[in-house]
Amino acid sequence: MNYTLQEILIFIFGFLGTIVIGEILYYFLADKSLKTRTIPLKVITVIIVVLEIIKQIRELVVGYNLFAIPLHFCSLFVFLYPLACFSKGRFKGYAQTTATIFSLMVGIAYIFNPKLIIQDAGQTFFSRFGSFHTVVFHMLVYAYAVFSLFLNVYEAKIGRDMLVVCVSISIYWVIAIVASYSIGVNFNNVLKSGFPPFETFRQTYGNLPYLILIIPLFIMYGLANVYLYHLLNGLVNKRFYAKKRSNKKEEASY
Incomplete structure (x- = not known):
């Protein structure tokens, strides 16, 4: 895929800028x-929800496109982030697991192949609200994953997290398949794939074999991200404990 200079600058600024902000937040908030x-995660949550509300209002005004229904995989964060940040009890833990790992899944894919996630939105980032919303929304999802790690707000437990993620992904696929076939909208590539090798497979063998192929792969990708988050966490x-020990030594020296 070819990228324009504007797209390259947007992606570099977004990806590296998020890391820099994460480091700054770590420096000031780690202890x-x-x-x-x-x-910071609550701020991201509010921004994402506000952006989505504006998007939905605009859709209603200009003539609602069913593709704007928030049932895409990335649209889940409109619901997951408020639950993860503001709910309580055991349900909060489940929401945190799902929100954090799903964010990492999107963030990794966004880093390695931005256009697979946002198509050509970067080209019209400054001229169309829809493109602005798409780029900023996904960059905030990436930031949520990065800040969750840098600020150590969620402690990974690999066995629990794998189970939660596996169940959450499976439930989402059921919803996406039913919705896609009911209203004819391609949620999460159910009806056709944006990834050429998968689309070739679908056209050759049909939709059922295609879904039988991609759903387990999607779940495996989710589980791989659980393991990755566990390692990074x-x-x-170790970094947090080192900083705390350093702070205690500094306090003792006064």
Whole structure:
């Protein structure tokens, strides 16, 4: 895929800028309470929800396109983030697991193949609200995953997380398949794939074999991200403990 200079600059600024902001947040918030460390995630949540509300209002005004229904995989964050940040009890834990790992899944895919996620939205980022919404929305999802790691707001437990993610993905696929075939909208590539090799497979063998192929692969990708987050979380924990020990030594020296 070819990228314009504008797209390249947007992606570089977004990806690297998020890492820099994550480091700054870590520097100022690492030794703060969990409640304080979750503030950046709550800010992301509010922005994403507001952006989606504006998008839905615009759709209603100009003539609603069914593709705008928030049942795409990436649209799930409009619901997952508020649950993860503002709900309580065991359900909050399930929502945190799903929101964090799903964010990492999107973030990894966004880094390695931005156009697979946002198509050509980067080309009209400054001239169309829909493109602006698409780019910013997905960049915020990437930021949610990065900040979750940098601020150590969610402790990974690999066995629990794999089960939660596997169940969550399976439930979503059921919803996506039913919705796609009911109203004829291609949620999560159910009706056709944006990835050429998969689309060739679908056209050759049909939709059922295609779904039988991609759904297990999607679940495997989710489980791989659970394992990746578990590894990264272990490194972050060591970094946090090192910073806390350093702070205690500094306090003792006064």
